[in-house]
Amino acid sequence: MPTASPAHAVFFPYPVQGHVASALHLAKLLHARGGVRVTFVHSERNRRRVIRSHGEGALAAGAPGFRFAAVPDGLPSDDDDDVPSDPRDLLFSIGACVPHLKKILDEAAASGAPATCVVSDVYHVLLAAREMGLPAVAFWTTSACGLMASLQCKELIDRGIIPLKDAEQLSNGYLDSTVVDWVPGMPADMRLRDFFSFVRTTDTDDPVLAVVVSTMECLRTATSAVILNTFDALEGEVVAAMSRILPPIYTVGPLPQLTAASHVVASGADPPDTPALSAASLCPEDGGCLEWLGRKRPCSVLYVNFGSIVYLTSTQLVELAWGLADSGHDFLWVIRDDQAKVTGRDGPTGVLPAEFVEKTKGKGYLTSWCPQEAVLRHDAIGAFLTHCGWNSVLEGISNGVPMLCYPMAADQQTNCRYACTEWRVGVEVGDDIEREExxxxxxxxxxxxxxxxxxxxxxxxxxxxxxxxVVPSGTSWVNLDRMVNEVFSPRNNV
Incomplete structure (x- = not known):
């Protein structure tokens, strides 16, 4: 019998903060727990951001068999690296990375360490891997309920529910009154407003809808496995329903907690409380907020963060600011530097009324980015005002932090619905941010x-x-071991 070559997984996540962070957790887990060789591919733009934020050492080979590479993401190279790529522009340009990724795969083969699978959530990449004869493994970084909602896109079109007939349906109650009660594994009272934001279009040729439909078909037909950052107790019903229409599904979340548990078992000690997983954060992180939290009472601080992509309007920022001030509670508020640039101001305090900044001295901490996992673990945090991106929701759940939910785009509406109605760990702020509310x-x-x-x-x-x-014998721990054996084992490559 020939000797099995070592498994070699090439990761290329969709190059935005949330996707990169969770993919790097998974890659490091596979390397540490499964002995899988990993090549983790950043976009060139994100590589520059990591180096500027954490230094060259963040992308150095930290362990044998784990290395970083980079490819262009298809966007103009003169873009401001500090401003997140426009999601639509990135969505339509990222196919340009495929030839560069193929070159990395060819170089790996020539070096004697050929790739044995490609792990991605970019459908161009998954299709390219399949065309090259490599197993295409989808690591889908939304929730299971968000993925199931996305899988209904073609059915919603076929039933004439979307695209919307006219713009009035965005505000006349159509989104609330249209019940989608036929999705396996999901509640029978799901409304159209609980589905991903891409359904809110009147364009019969909407290019984003077309990409979603193509991506979902790719998951059904061109992938060998689907990996989800969730756990069975949280989303078991919808995962079971998807298992009947998708390739084998492996639930291995929450990934930060599974990473920490694996470290404890391997070393017998708790992992060091570092602010961030190296190369996972694309922005410099302000560790000073943890010192500030250390001076606050348990459960006394509201944490506010709308993620790495979405923007609030100037009116929303001001209404939110005075709402926080009038609540009487301390708060830690992340306002990204690019959010400030959009409003023509400089820094987190520049976008807010001077009277607010003065009134909340000592009660509020404003920063442009922070180590979110460490913040949500902190005893001082009492609640989390979030946009309901999946990483944020799952990190809130994993740390027992109740949420105030203000979804804005993508799968955030679905996550909000589940957080508030199914898991009952949050309350929805509503369509508008008003200070009194x-x-x-x-x-x-x-x-x-x-x-x-x-x-x-x-x-x-x-x-x-x-x-x-995430403990040994826990569902995600067992699923990870099963996934290593069934998807990433060297014997599968003989």
């Missing part, structure tokens, strides 16, 4: 009213279930 809801979730006690209790329960999933 923000202040009321912060007091409700952070205070001793019945609603606040209920969401905190549910958050604590889900934290315990997440912890159970």
């Amino acid at each position: 923000v202040a009321r809801m912060v007091r409700e979730v952070m205070g001793e009213e019945i609603k606040g006690k209920e969401v905190r209790q549910r958050a604590t329960e889900w934290k315990e279930r997440a912890a159970m999933a």
